[in-house]
Amino acid sequence: MKKYNEQRLSLIQPEKLREDVDFVYRKLQELHPNLNWYISKKELDFKFDSLKMTINTPLTSTQFYFKLQPIVAKIREGHLSLKIPAKRFSKREIKALKNKKGLFGRFEYYAEDNHLYFIENKDSIQNIQPGTELLSINDVPVSDYMKKYRELISSDGYNETFYNHYLKDVFFNFFVAEKGIMDSAKIETLYKNEKQILTLKRETKDKKDLEKDKAEKKRTPEKKLNDYVASTSSYNRNFKFLDKDSTIAYIKIKSFSRTFANKFYKESFAKIKNAESSYLIIDIRENYGGSLYEINQLYSYLAPEPFVLIKPSQLASRNTPLKTNYFRKSNPLEYTLKTLAYPGYFLYQTLNVYKGKDGIAYYKMKESKPTKPKDDVFKGKVYVLINGGSFSASSIISSKLKFDKRVTLVGEETGGANDGTVAGFYSYQKLPNSKIDLPIGLLLVQPNITFENTQKGVVPDVEIEESMQDIIDKKDLELDWVKTDIQKLKANKIHD
Numbered sequence: 001m002k003k004y005n006e007q008r009l010s011l012i013q014p015e016k017l018r019e020d021v022d023f024v025y026r027k028l029q030e031l032h033p034n035l036n037w038y039i040s041k042k043e044l045d046f047k048f049d050s051l052k053m054t055i056n057t058p059l060t061s062t063q064f065y066f067k068l069q070p071i072v073a074k075i076r077e078g079h080l081s082l083k084i085p086a087k088r089f090s091k092r093e094i095k096a097l098k099n100k101k102g103l104f105g106r107f108e109y110y111a112e113d114n115h116l117y118f119i120e121n122k123d124s125i126q127n128i129q130p131g132t133e134l135l136s137i138n139d140v141p142v143s144d145y146m147k148k149y150r151e152l153i154s155s156d157g158y159n160e161t162f163y164n165h166y167l168k169d170v171f172f173n174f175f176v177a178e179k180g181i182m183d184s185a186k187i188e189t190l191y192k193n194e195k196q197i198l199t200l201k202r203e204t205k206d207k208k209d210l211e212k213d214k215a216e217k218k219r220t221p222e223k224k225l226n227d228y229v230a231s232t233s234s235y236n237r238n239f240k241f242l243d244k245d246s247t248i249a250y251i252k253i254k255s256f257s258r259t260f261a262n263k264f265y266k267e268s269f270a271k272i273k274n275a276e277s278s279y280l281i282i283d284i285r286e287n288y289g290g291s292l293y294e295i296n297q298l299y300s301y302l303a304p305e306p307f308v309l310i311k312p313s314q315l316a317s318r319n320t321p322l323k324t325n326y327f328r329k330s331n332p333l334e335y336t337l338k339t340l341a342y343p344g345y346f347l348y349q350t351l352n353v354y355k356g357k358d359g360i361a362y363y364k365m366k367e368s369k370p371t372k373p374k375d376d377v378f379k380g381k382v383y384v385l386i387n388g389g390s391f392s393a394s395s396i397i398s399s400k401l402k403f404d405k406r407v408t409l410v411g412e413e414t415g416g417a418n419d420g421t422v423a424g425f426y427s428y429q430k431l432p433n434s435k436i437d438l439p440i441g442l443l444l445v446q447p448n449i450t451f452e453n454t455q456k457g458v459v460p461d462v463e464i465e466e467s468m469q470d471i472i473d474k475k476d477l478e479l480d481w482v483k484t485d486i487q488k489l490k491a492n493k494i495h496d
Contacts, residue, residue, distance in 0.1 A: 001088045007435055008085050011058035016433035018052045021068065024082075024438060027429050028075075031323060033316045033444040034422055038076035038157050038455060047071050061085040061434040062178065068436075070151040078156040078391060078416060079423045083437040086177040099210070101203045103182055104172045109134075110468045111168040114146040118189075119472050126198045130472040132191040137175070139186070149174045155415065156395070157455040161388025162415030165286065227259045237261075239268040246275035248486060252283040253298075256290030256393045261297055269301045269376040279486050280378050281479070283385040285411060289392025292424075292445065296367045299397060301377055302406055306370045307448075309400060313368065313424060314444040315361040321349040321442065325428040363424070363443055381489065383482045386460060387412040392421055396447045398458040403449035408485075411464055411478045414457035420446030 025048045028035055036044065051071050059067070062085050069082045089097070107128070108120035118132045134142050149171060155162040184201045227236035236255050242248040249272045272280065282298075296309050315321065327338055338345075352364040384407045386398050395416025401407045424443025431438065464478050 001090065004088055004435070008061050008087065011060060012064065012433055013058055014055050017055045017059060017064055020064070020431040020433050020436070021048060021052050021055070023429075023431055024048075024068065024072070027427075027438065027440060031316050031320055031427050031429075031440045031442060032077075032080070032422065033314045033320075033442065035075065037422075039074060044075070047074055061436055064434050065436055066148070066152070066178075072438075073152060073154040076155060076157050077422050077441070078154050078162065079421060079441045081152075081154050081439075083439070084174065084177045085434070085436050086173075087180065097181070099205055101205055101209070103185060103200055103202045104175075109168040109171065110471060111146070111164040111171070112468065113164075114143040114150075116142050116146060116168070116171060117468060119468060126200065128189065128198070129191055131468065132189045134187060135190050135195070136188040137185055139188075145171070145175060156391075156417035156421055156457070159388075159413065159415060159417065159457040161413045161457060162391060163388075165387065165389035165415060166288075166391075227255075227257050227261075227264075237264050239264070239271070241275065241277070242281070242483070247277055247490075248279045248281065248483075249275070249277045250281045250283065253287055255287055256294040256298075258291035258294045261291070261294040265297055265301055266374075266376075269374065269378060272378055273376045277378075278380045279383070279489075280380060281383045281385065281482055282407075283479075284390050284394045284398070285385050285387040285478070286389035287391070287394040288389065289394050289396075289416065292365070292367045292393060292396070295393045295397040296371060299400065300371050300374045302382060302401070303371075303373045303404075304377065304379060304406075306372050307404070308370055309367045309448060310365065310396065310420075311368060311446045311448050312356065312362040313365050313446075315353065315363055315442060318353050318355070318361045320361075320427065321353055321363060321425075322346065323427045324425055324442070328428050365424075365443075365445075368448075381486075382407040383485075384409050385411050385478045385482070386414050386458065387466070387478075388415045388457075390414040390458075391416040392423060395458055396420065396445065399449055400447040402458060402461070403447070408462065409458065409460040410462045410482055411460050412466070413459050413463075416457060418454055418456060418458045419449075419451045420444065 025044075048071060051067065055067070065082055065084055069084075072080060072082055106121075106123055106125060107118050110117045110119045116134045118128050118134065119130050121128050121130065136142055137145075146167070150163055150167060152174065153163055153166055153170075182202070184199055187198050187200060189196050189198060234254070236253070236257055236259075238250075238252040240250050242250050249268075251268060292310070299307065299309055327335055330338055354362055354364065356362050382401075384398060384401060386394070386409055390398060391414065395414040395418065398409060398414055399418050399420075402409055422441040422444055424441060424445055426439040426441055429438045429440060430436070462481060464481055466477055470477055
């Protein structure tokens with residue numbers, strides 16, 4: 001750790017940095033199954049060559065990251081991104097931070113273009129009101145950071161909806177990696193045309209806070225089933241009925257984590273069947289994706305007949321599944337155990353690769369084979385709520401459901417692409433001189449649909465834009481539209 005932190009701050013000579021640029025491009029060409037999906041080889045060649053010409057002075061790995069990542073982002077693959085070389089902390093430092101409250105992390109934010117707003121302040125820190133704009137941090141305009149950090153984010157294709165949703169969540173990750181962890185910060189704010197200078201301070205947690213942290217770590221049966229996330233004090237999955245007679249069922253999924261997914265869906269759809277619900281709302285807004293296995297499970301409760309979720313997953317070559325850095329981050333014991341298990345791993349990976357009639361290498365995935373519907377499959381009307389924060393697996397299931405005309409999609413164009421993405425499992429590359437990590441997705445994962453080649457996200461059937469004020473006022477326009485539509489359907493049934 002000490003060696004890493006020292007290396008992170010040391011200057012690297014220009015010729016070594018240019019070697020790293022070449023290394024990145026070479027590895028992408030070798031391992032990425034669809035590198036020129038959104039950008040031509042000629043254009044990408046030019047961007048990497050142009051970058052090398054700008055590197056004329058020594059840089060730290062962090063400074064180099066801020067030059068190289070914007071080029072990687074131009075590939076327009078949401079899963080493809082260099083890992084920012086942030087400082088690593090000792091156990092003592094981590095413990096000290098756990099005993100203190102966050103500086104910027106205690107607020108909720110809203111991003112719009114190059115503006116960042118506070119939309120929630122549960123602890124009433126400095127009496128900052130929801131809707132207040134954060135203008136500057138330590139005299140540096142936030143708009144400068146927003147422009148800089150937006151260039152670091154990879155979206156899928158030419159989709160624009162993802163940026164604001166993701167940037168509000170990762171803004172301070174970039175900020176801390178660049179500026180370090182602070183105990184205080186001077187900020188300038190704007191609220192109702194009035195500017196104010198305030199100082200935020202990192203406070204020490206009191207006994208009550210520490211007891212709350214301890215309680216949140218305890219895993220109760222309810223927490224397990226609904227996949228409780230202690231860092232956000234919220235459940236990853238929620239199920240409830242929205243009306244007294246249980247005709248409208250509602251499932252909220254924040255992430256397809258797979259953890260206890262089978263049990264959650266089995267119990268939820270059993271309740272829906274027992275209640276004889278006619279309508280189901282699935283809310284995957286702000287769901288950045290996750291497990292293909294879980295979305296396949298969910299789909300099996302919605303499909304009236306056997307289905308195939310995704311197309312065969314394309315590889316760059318037959319050998320790429322063996323380039324996943326099998327021994328990565330292994331201590332001596334783990335290395336020994338992995339060495340013993342390697343022949344089995346090698347055989348498994350080799351047997352799962354096959355050559356298609358088109359001469360392309362593919363990887364066998366369970367989700368590309370027919371799946372039977374569950375016994376408790378829901379046959380009523382289904383609505384799915386989506387927005388620019390619906391990414392990866394969320395986009396794949398949305399795209400498939402829309403293509404199969406199984407649901408009504410309500411909200412905003414998804415942040416993930418309609419025609420799939422590159423993810424699955426990864427080859428973890430380390431740049432030889434700057435030591436920056438680059439995970440490269442090895443599988444082209446695409447929903448089993450007829451492709452539209454829009455190079456954009458999944459477009460909703462009913463488009464609804466949510467404003468910052470709607471969020472502050474806790475208005476849910478998408479859910480309200482669905483409830484109104486259901487009332488109309490109910491009324492028509494009565495008249496029929």
